Amino acid sequence: MYRLKVLLIKEWRESLRNKMVLFGVIFLPLILVGTSVFMLTTGVAAEDPIAQVVLFNTSLMYFMLLPAIIPLAIAVYSIVGEKEQTTLEPLLATPISDTELFLGKALASVIPAVLVNWISFGLFLGVTRLLVGGFLLQTLTLPWLASIFGLTPLLALFSVGVTMIVSSRASDARAAYQFSSLAILPGLVPLIVYSSMKTIVDMRLILLEAALLVVAGAVVLYFAVKLFRREQILTRWK
Amino acid sequence: MITANGLTRRFGEITAVDGLDLHIERGEVFGFLGPNGAGKTTTIRMLSALIAPTSGSATIAEKTLGKDNRAIRERVGVLTETPGLYKRLSAWDNLLFFARLYRIDRPEQQAEKYLKMFELWDRRNGLTGTFSKGMRQKLALARALLHEPKILFLDEPTAGLDPEAAKMVRELIESLRSKERTIFLCTHNLDEADRLCDRIALFKSRLLTVGDPQSLRERMYGRRTVVHLANPNPGIEGQLDLPFITKTEWIDGRLLISLSDPETENPILVRKLVELGADVQFVSELKVSLEDLYLDLMEGNHVST
Numbered sequence: 001m002y003r004l005k006v007l008l009i010k011e012w013r014e015s016l017r018n019k020m021v022l023f024g025v026i027f028l029p030l031i032l033v034g035t036s037v038f039m040l041t042t043g044v045a046a047e048d049p050i051a052q053v054v055l056f057n058t059s060l061m062y063f064m065l066l067p068a069i070i071p072l073a074i075a076v077y078s079i080v081g082e083k084e085q086t087t088l089e090p091l092l093a094t095p096i097s098d099t100e101l102f103l104g105k106a107l108a109s110v111i112p113a114v115l116v117n118w119i120s121f122g123l124f125l126g127v128t129r130l131l132v133g134g135f136l137l138q139t140l141t142l143p144w145l146a147s148i149f150g151l152t153p154l155l156a157l158f159s160v161g162v163t164m165i166v167s168s169r170a171s172d173a174r175a176a177y178q179f180s181s182l183a184i185l186p187g188l189v190p191l192i193v194y195s196s197m198k199t200i201v202d203m204r205l206i207l208l209e210a211a212l213l214v215v216a217g218a219v220v221l222y223f224a225v226k227l228f229r230r231e232q233i234l235t236r237w238k
Numbered sequence: 239m240i241t242a243n244g245l246t247r248r249f250g251e252i253t254a255v256d257g258l259d260l261h262i263e264r265g266e267v268f269g270f271l272g273p274n275g276a277g278k279t280t281t282i283r284m285l286s287a288l289i290a291p292t293s294g295s296a297t298i299a300e301k302t303l304g305k306d307n308r309a310i311r312e313r314v315g316v317l318t319e320t321p322g323l324y325k326r327l328s329a330w331d332n333l334l335f336f337a338r339l340y341r342i343d344r345p346e347q348q349a350e351k352y353l354k355m356f357e358l359w360d361r362r363n364g365l366t367g368t369f370s371k372g373m374r375q376k377l378a379l380a381r382a383l384l385h386e387p388k389i390l391f392l393d394e395p396t397a398g399l400d401p402e403a404a405k406m407v408r409e410l411i412e413s414l415r416s417k418e419r420t421i422f423l424c425t426h427n428l429d430e431a432d433r434l435c436d437r438i439a440l441f442k443s444r445l446l447t448v449g450d451p452q453s454l455r456e457r458m459y460g461r462r463t464v465v466h467l468a469n470p471n472p473g474i475e476g477q478l479d480l481p482f483i484t485k486t487e488w489i490d491g492r493l494l495i496s497l498s499d500p501e502t503e504n505p506i507l508v509r510k511l512v513e514l515g516a517d518v519q520f521v522s523e524l525k526v527s528l529e530d531l532y533l534d535l536m537e538g539n540h541v542s543t
Contacts (some may be wrong), residue, residue, distance in 0.1 A: 006338040010324070010331075017326040086320040090381065092288055093316040094339040095308050231289050235249065 003096050007104030011078055012112070018081075020173075024073025025112055029120035032062045037127050040136075049135070056128065056136045060144055063124070066117045067152040068159040068184055071109035075160050076176045078105050079167035083237070092230050102228040106160050106221075113156045121148055146206045154213040159184050161220030168227045168237050239264040239389060239420040240285060244294035247280050254280040256444040257294065262437075264388075267411075267421045269435035271428065273536060276442045278424040279319065282391045285422070286316050299388045312340065315387035319394045321378035325367030329358055329377050332366055333384060340385035352380035356410065372403030379410060389420045396427055408434065428528040438528075446535045455526045458534070460484065461500050462524040463507065465493040468517035477514050480506060494524065 015021045036059035045051040082088045091101070128136055163180040170176035226232070240262040247255040254277040262268045272278050283289045285298055287307035296303040299313040323332050330349060337345035353359045356376040366374060375395065382390060395411065396404035404427075411434055414421065425431050431438050432451050439448040447454060467474075475486035475493060482503045485496040497503045500523055511518055 002341065003339055006335065010327070010335045013331065014324060014326050085325055086318070086322040087324055088322070089288070089318045090316065090322040090336070090378070091339075093286055093311060093314075093318070094336060095311045095341075096339055097308070234283060234289055 004100045004104050004107075007096065007100065008108050008111075011074075011104065011108035014081070015074055015077070015108070015112075018077055021073050021077050025070055025116055028069065029066055029116055032066065033120050033124045033127065036062065036124060037131060040128060041131050052132060052136060053139050056139060057144075059124065060140075060148070063117055063121045063148050064152065064155070066120060067113050067156040070113035070116055071156050071160045072163050072177065072180050072184065074109040074112065075105065075163035076167055076173050076180060078108055079164060080170055080173040080176050083171055084173070088233055088237075092233060098229050102225055105164065105228070106157070106224075109160045109163070110153065110156045113159075114153050117152055117156075118149070143203055143206050146203065147209075151206065151210055151213065154210060154217055158213055158217040158220055161217060161224045164224040165220065165227060168233075239266070240268075240296070240298050240422065242285070242294065242296040245281070245284060245291050245296055246293045247277070247284055247289070248292045253443060255284065255291075258441075258445055260439070260445070260448075262420055262422065264420055265416065265418060266437065267415060267423060267435045269431035269438035270422060270424045270441055271426075271431055271438055271532060272441040273426075278441060279393055281441070282316065282393050282422070282424060286314050286391050287311050288316075312385070313387055314389045314391060315382035315385065317378055317382040317390070317392045317395055319397065321374040323366040323369075323374055323377060323381075326365060328363050329353065329366055329369070330362040332377065333381060336381050337384050342385055348384055352383055356380050370403070371399055372406060375399060375403065375407055376410065379407070383414070388418065389422065390414065391422045391424075393424045394426065395423070396425070396430060404430075428532055432528045440532060440535050442536060451528055455528075455531055458531055459526050460496045461498060462526075463495045463497060463500050463504055464520075464522050464524045465495065465507075465511065465516075465518060466520040467491075467493060467511075468519050471516060474511070474514055474516055478507070478510060480510060483507075 015025070036055075039045060039055050039059070040052055045055050082091065096104075125137060125140075159180075162183045163176070166180045166183055167176045170179065227236075240260060242258050242260040245255060245258040245260075246253065256277075258281060270278055270281065280289070284291050284303070285296060287298070287303060287310040290304060298310045301309045301313065303310065324335070327335070330353070333349035333353065334345055337348050342348050350359070353362050356379065358373065358377060358380070361369070361373065366377060369377065379392075379395070382392075392411065396407050399407060408430055411421065411423070423431065423435060435451065437448060437450050438454065440446040447457075449457065470488070470491045470493070472488060475488075475495075478486065478495075480503075482497050482499070483495055484498070487494045495507065497507070504521060508518055508521055
């Protein structure tokens with residue numbers, strides 16, 4: 001656990017000095033929160049409570065997408081960055097275990113993604129309550145809350161797993177980013193469906209989605225773990 | 239300190255390392271020489287427990303490869319072909335990260351010790367992305383030494399460095415010589431190997447030969463005396479009926495004579511040449527460069543001994 005902690009701290013320290021990662025982790029959520037609040041408080045919506053409810057519920061979907069997007073930025077640079085800097089071999093030459101390495105890389109992406117998402121969600125609710133009024137928060141249903149607090153960690157894990165697999169074969173961060181985005185898309189389809197059906201959404205749908213994400217995440221993580229073995233990294237990774 | 243028996247590594251159809259047998263003593267500086275693609279890096283990776291051999295066995299720092307891989311990695315230091323430093327981190331953060339991965343008792347003290355030893359202390363807070371190649375290589379060497387490994391694997395430590403930086407790294411390696419530390423040095427630089435290594439191995443997927451540089455030369459070429467004559471007289475070598483001479487040949491007007499003990503046999507040889515009417519100008523020992531030896535072995539001009 002000690003080495004895992006050491007690796008996590010190093011990953012975050014590096015991420016904080018990477019502008020691309022910082023943009024994905026900090027600015028993107030801020031932009032989404034800002035845009036959502038702007039839409040709720042300007043134009044036709046500002047004078048129409050029904051339109052505000054619709055827009056508010058649509059905005060909530062951003063907080064389902066963020067945990068899939070944020071870890072992508074961190075994981076891509078965390079893995080492809082190691083390749084670009086040729087730091088993988090010195091790292092693998094230390095006594096760190098394959099499991100510690102895998103968990104370190106995965107958690108370095110998942111933890112900030114989930115935390116930033118929840119903080120952004122809180123910020124969005126706070127600013128909305130302040131500028132629009134508390135009535136919108138009353139429309140927040142249990143399925144939504146269950147999605148944001150229960151499903152998003154699963155989504156982040158799925159996203160990280162996919163990114164790790166893609167990144168192991170990519171030597172260029174941009175290419176890895178693009179391929180990972182495409183590969184994560186199937187995981188987001190249930191969300192889109194969910195969003196379009198949100199008027200009839202209930203906890204059963206959330207549980208079904210959770211089950212799908214658990215299965216998909218397990219499959220993806222199984223392959224990612226297999227790829228994250230010393231021997232594989234040194235001999236098979238591009 | 240390092241023993242390998244029949245160590246083999248295959249990648250599909252390709253055999254990168256074929257039945258390597260090695261024994262390296264504690265405190266030895268061992269040069270591992272071979273062309274690109276000879277399997278040197280694969281050998282280092284196997285011996286530092288990074289990849290598993292396809293067959294064969296090895297003991298590194300009294301630990302068994304395969305069984306005690308983590309313990310091996312704790313006991314060896316590896317300088318990879320490229321420095322592999324985190325460019326967005328400072329020299330200090332780079333060393334501290336690795337010191338903590340090795341669970342060193344006082345990581346800060348150890349990082350400070352090596353930054354000072356390698357004259358990087360003043361630049362400790364600088365991002366390594368801004369460092370020169372020589373500085374990066376020094377820092378990578380410091381990283382490899384942080385946990386005071388018993389065995390140090392150096393993969394092309396001076397490759398790509400300018401002559402000044404290369405000299406600096408060579409001096410550092412020289413300063414690391416100790417009875418307690420074994421150094422396994424992979425290099426293309428034959429002069430470097432000649433100067434630094436107690437023994438060298440020539441390797442091209444399999445071990446071609448191993449020994450100290452001087453005895454290798456003698457084993458391959460014997461000892462040869464070059465005689466410069468004022469009036470080269472082809473045919474004179476036929477009259478040299480001395481029993482210790484094993485071979486004679488003319489090269490660029492000089493007489494090349496192979497013998498086994500020049501210290502005692504040269505005076506007899508010179509007397510004989512004078513008796514035969516030769517005007518001897520100079521007599522010297524022919525020094526075969528490690529490069530000649532290397533090229534001959536790689537081109538298959540000599541059979542392994």
